[in-house]
Amino acid sequence: MDYYGSLMSKLIEQLSALPGIGAKSAQRLAFHIIHMPKEQVDQLTGAIQNARENICYCKECCTLTDQELCPICANEQRDHRTIMVVENTRDLAAYEKTGKYEGVYHVLHGAISPLLGIGPADIKLKELMLRLQGDVKEVIIATNSSLEGEATAMYLSKLIKPAGIKVSRIASGVPVGGDLEYIDEVTLLRALEGRVQL
Numbered sequence: 600m601d602y603y604g605s606l607m608s609k610l611i612e613q614l615s616a617l618p619g620i621g622a623k624s625a626q627r628l629a630f631h632i633i634h635m636p637k638e639q640v641d642q643l644t645g646a647i648q649n650a651r652e653n654i655c656y657c658k659e660c661c662t663l664t665d666q667e668l669c670p671i672c673a674n675e676q677r678d679h680r681t682i683m684v685v686e687n688t689r690d691l692a693a694y695e696k697t698g699k700y701e702g703v704y705h706v707l708h709g710a711i712s713p714l715l716g717i718g719p720a721d722i723k724l725k726e727l728m729l730r731l732q733g734d735v736k737e738v739i740i741a742t743n744s745s746l747e748g749e750a751t752a753m754y755l756s757k758l759i760k761p762a763g764i765k766v767s768r769i770a771s772g773v774p775v776g777g778d779l780e781y782i783d784e785v786t787l788l789r790a791l792e793g794r795v796q797l
């Protein structure tokens with residue numbers, strides 16, 4: 600791609616390294632960017648840098664936030680004794696969009712996958728176990744219904760049940776292998792309401 604000159608090629612290369620951006624989209628974006636007003640480019644790069652530097656894990660639920668506690672954990676109106684365990688922040692956002700869940704969350708940032716060599720120590724499991732030493736009534740496991748999500752749910756329930764805490768799993772209305780973030784709110788709510796105790 601040297602016919603673009605090295606600066607343009609570098610921009611295209613950086614953009615095509617992003618998930619879901621193929622070579623063609625990267626070229627299109629690169630051309631769009633160099634034709635953008637300079638202030639707009641500054642705003643874009645500033646937003647990227649600012650987000651990268653200031654977004655961290657909530658010290659309670661491990662979701663991504665720019666505060667010590669995310670808005671959900673900081674909200675005293677939420678039921679802090681009910682914890683829904685999800686694989687990532689996008690899943691949390693999907694449940695929040697339903698507007699019906701009153702509890703709090705725990706974000707694992709992944710799922711156990713022996714195939715990919717991802718073990719319990721590679722996700723935010725230790726942080727969850729620490730939280731369970733507090734006053735917790737129920738843990739709702741809302742990991743995806745993929746192989747990894749199911750393995751994680753099984754592992755979690757074996758780990759948590761002996762502590763005498765109620766453990767439930769969202770209903771299997773969620774399609775197998777389906778990512779939670781792509782499922783509509785009605786299906787999510789149904790899955791939550793139809794959860795079964797493990």
Ligand code: ZN
Nearest residue numbers: 657660669672
């Ligand atoms: Zn939080």
